[in-house]
Amino acid sequence: MEEDLNQLGEDLVTTAARIVRWVQTDGLTLSLASARILARLYDNGPSRISDLAARERSSQPTITNHVKRLEAAHLVERSSDPSDARAWMIKLTDLGHQQLVEMRTTLGRNVQPHLARLPQRDLKALRQGIEVMRRLLAADRLPQ
Secondary structure (H helix, E strand, O other): OHHHHHHHHHHHHHHHHHHHHHOOOOOOOOOHHHHHHHHHHHHHOOEEHHHHHHHHOOOHHHHHHHHHHHHHOOOEEEEEEOOEEEEEEEEEOHHHHHHHHHHHHHHHHHHHHHHHOOOHHHHHHHHHHHHHHHHHHHHHOOOO
């Protein structure tokens, strides 16, 4: 049974990653990396750069550069961390939220023609699978 769950986990992660790489990104104004940071801020609220770097499994300088670009575009803003004046908290702005929503809408629209070719039973299975994935994330409070 453990081996089956290991394979299921591997299949879940690799297939989800392939879907993200497969979807057309035409018409997007944000890079996928920037969108991931905005989504993380949306899901988790204001965060320190060090926390963003750890959650994104990236270096602090890399995340700092992304945050600087996002800040210049008015998609995020910095404020001092109330618990440590030496640190910054990064927060999603209203414009950043709007850009994230627009990107998600565009991605969904780009996948729509492919989904339209599927039979109803497959669409139902996809919806059920997505619900299972959401429950998995909620149950284990995984960083989203």
